[in-house]
Amino acid sequence: MDEELANLSLLYEEDEVFHGETVVNDRNFQFCLVGRYLTDSVVHFPSLRNTMADLWHPIGGICITDLGNKRYLFQFFNEVDIQKVISGTPWFFNSHLLLLQRIQPGENPSVLVLNSTEFWVQVHELPVEMM
Template sequence: MEDAMANLKLLDDEEEVIHEVAGEESFIFQFCLVGRYLTDSVVYFPSLRNTMADLWHPIGGICITEAGEKRYLFQFFNVIDFDRVKIGTPWFFNNHLLILQTIPEGVNPSTIDLKFTEFWLQVHDLPPGSMNESMAKQFGNFCGEYLEHRNTMESR
């Protein structure tokens, strides 16, 4: 029997070759965010799904699925909904912070490090004229990583 197995060959017409189509990209996670809640307590998934869908009320709809241990996949079907939720961070559910990240192409959502999120800082009672871009960068870098500065006095 070993001799028969050693001489086993596939005929040319039996071989199947998988060809990748050139220029065709994978958009499986095109409008998707992966997230987790910053809590050790149990999150009741059906309640989470209904609450976030009602809160965001997406135009094109949303599909929220569990993506592993305390991870959730938020799939949007419209770029406007995706951008609005991404820009609107931070989001909360039952007073727990939702950390959201986009999924880079070719990356498994379960391997994304969900430790950081963006926050706006509002600083009060500074001396007049002392809040400028340089001071904003110093405050931002002291607390984490500086992203943007918006002076409400300048916009008035």
């Protein structure tokens, strides 16, 4: 058994979570979200990219692209990762709310209207007539 363990080698190397130079296919947005931060201040893109990749830690990796005009394209590589991000909303970066929307076939991510998100609010001691 010691000889078997001595000759053991791992051929599979773990991929990085963030694929920085991956080219986004313009025609296939199957696993893509477009997002924008609700802020007037400048968003430091490299920090955003690293923080969100570390926070979401997708199984298949992620490619985050700056689309300009404070819009970002988040490309995932499987349905599990994208559903995990969608179900975990709302997301924040540097205390700024991230609005996310899934891209439907034929939609242009640069012109999607991103001005709403869903929140669950818990209210205590609400009068019965207000329920």
